Amino acid sequence: xxxxxxxxxxxxxxxxxxxxxxxxxxxxxxxxxxxxxxxxxxxxxxxxxxxxxxxxxxxxxxxxxxxxxxxxxxxxxxxxxxxxxxxxxxxxxxxxxxxxxxxxxxxxxxxxxxxxxxxxxxxxxxxxxxxxxxxxxxxxxxxxxxxxxxxxxxxxxxxxxxxxxxxxxxxxxxxxxxxxxxxxxxxxxxxxxxxxxxxxxxxxxxxxxxxxxxxxxxxxxxxxxxxxxxxxxxxxxxxxxxxxxxxxxxxxxxxxxxxxxxxxxxxxxxxx
DNA sequence: CTGGATGCCTGGGAGC
DNA sequence: TGCTCCCAGGCATCCA
Numbered sequence: 001x002x003x004x005x006x007x008x009x010x011x012x013x014x015x016x017x018x019x020x021x022x023x024x025x026x027x028x029x030x031x032x033x034x035x036x037x038x039x040x041x042x043x044x045x046x047x048x049x050x051x052x053x054x055x056x057x058x059x060x061x062x063x064x065x066x067x068x069x070x071x072x073x074x075x076x077x078x079x080x081x082x083x084x085x086x087x088x089x090x091x092x093x094x095x096x097x098x099x100x101x102x103x104x105x106x107x108x109x110x111x112x113x114x115x116x117x118x119x120x121x122x123x124x125x126x127x128x129x130x131x132x133x134x135x136x137x138x139x140x141x142x143x144x145x146x147x148x149x150x151x152x153x154x155x156x157x158x159x160x161x162x163x164x165x166x167x168x169x170x171x172x173x174x175x176x177x178x179x180x181x182x183x184x185x186x187x188x189x190x191x192x193x194x195x196x197x198x199x200x201x202x203x204x205x206x207x208x209x210x211x212x213x214x215x216x217x218x219x220x221x222x223x224x225x226x227x228x229x230x231x232x233x234x235x236x237x238x239x240x241x242x243x244x245x246x247x248x249x250x251x252x253x254x255x256x257x258x259x260x261x262x263x264x265x266x267x268x269x270x271x272x
Numbered sequence: 273c274t275g276g277a278t279g280c281c282t283g284g285g286a287g288c
Numbered sequence: 289t290g291c292t293c294c295c296a297g298g299c300a301t302c303c304a
Contacts (some may be wrong), residue, residue, distance in 0.1 A: 003297065046287045061298080080282075095282085116298055155275060164299080171297050220297065221284075235290055240297090261277070263296085 001078045002257045003061055004169030005212035005233060006223050010060045010083050017085070017102060018056060022048040022067065024101040032097045032112065034120040046121040048073060048100070048180070059131040060168025069139050070124040073153055078117030080228065084109045085226040103265045113222070131168075138169035138185060139209050145201040150190040159185035159192055160258040161205070171264045173218055173240045178204040182240035185271040186264050188255070 002010075027046040030036055037046050044050070051067025058064065063075040063083070069241030075083060086107045092099060092109065098119065100108040110119060120130070136145045147263050149166040150157065160166055161175040168179070179186050181204035184197060193201065217223055217231030220241075234241075238248050247258055247267040 006297085076298085078281095112281095113283070114298095116281065155276095159275080160297090174299055218297080221300090223297075259293070260275095262298095 001109050001161055002081065002223050003171035003174050004058075004209050005174070005215075006064050006231065007058055007061050007077065007169075008213045009217040009225055009231060011063055012058050014056055014108075015085070016086065017106070017108065018053050018163040021052045022050065022100055023051050023103050026092070026099045026101075027097075028092060028099070029097040029115075032110075032118040034118060035122055044220060045069075046125060047098070047119075053102075057127060058137075059127075060134050060164055061103075061171070062131065062134075062168075066124065066127070066129040072124060072127050074120040074122065074130060076117045076120075076241055078112060078114060079116050080114040080222040081110070081112040081117030082222065082224060083226055084111065084224075084228065097179035108226075111185060113238075134164055134168040135166040135229050136168065138167055138174075138205050139213070140204050140253050141205055143199045143202045146205070147195075147198045149191050153190035155190055156204070157184060157190045157201075158264060160190045160263075162260055162262065163201065166204070169209065172264075173220075173237070174205070174208050174212065176239045176265050177208045177237060179223065179271060181208060183271050185268075186259050188272075239267070241265070249251060 007215040010022050025044055035130060036043060048067045048071050051071055055063060055066040056070050061164045088225055089107050095113040096109050096111045098110040139217035153160050158175050158179060161170045182201040184201060212218060212233040215231055215233035215236060216225055219230035239254060240255050243265045244253055247254055247270055250269045251271045255268050
């Protein structure tokens with residue numbers, strides 16, 4: 001579900017937990033955790049218990065939590081994942097998989113009804129190692145990086161934008177939005193994006209993502225910020241979710257189709 | 273190597 | 289009200 005802007009919104013909202021020490025973790029499902037060791041002590045340790053949170057990092061759609069005892073947890077939200085922060089402990093709800101308690105008695109909950117997401121535990125270096133397999137982050141994507149991702153690629157330009165190994169953080173919503181802003185048809189072959197269009201598309205990707213971060217992410221079905229409040233970026237959408245509705249630029253009805261197995265909305269007039 | 277198709281899950285909404 | 293069907297923002301894995 002959540003793409004870069006949603007994950008970045010979560011990261012920013014969690015800033016107050018930096019400096020806090022993890023005092024307890026409750027695991028309600030082990031199968032959402034990769035790399036979980038055997039043994040109660042080892043499990044607690046791998047899930048940051050006893051460590052002080054020193055950093056919250058993000059690359060693309062992945063969120064990293066790092067503690068001063070050299071442990072890290074990488075959070076992937078998949079389609080329906082949430083990270084919630086409560087100032088007092090509450091009864092776990094259905095689909096709450098992992099609950100941390102911090103030394104200020106606040107709790108951090110990872111919940112994910114569809115379980116396409118999950119956690120990966122590791123040592124201090126494991127986040128960087130993991131993120132080496134991802135492309136550059138979409139928020140700061142350079143024109144040159146985008147050019148490199150598109151060059152010689154025999155697939156739809158939208159499929160390239162969605163490929164996390166090429167560009168990290170763009171999902172179905174913001175791919176449609178960026179291509180609409182840049183006036184490029186999602187089905188166009190990536191290798192046929194012209195040199196003069198590359199900077200426009202790179203700019204569109206950065207802008208669309210940055211605006212959505214400002215609006216605290218797009219709440220469609222599951223996404224909420226850690227305090228449970230919805231983001232407002234849906235109000236900014238010009239293409240996504242508007243199939244059949246008039247294009248805000250030219251008034252022609254927006255077309256709905258499938259590209260890379262994903263629902264795709266575009267304007268046949270404005271996007272060539 | 274590349275790119276395309278498939279399957280994993282639950283819940284919400286539409287339609288009957 | 290209740291049922292069935294369809295759809296959903298991701299991604300690992302398998303296949304051609």
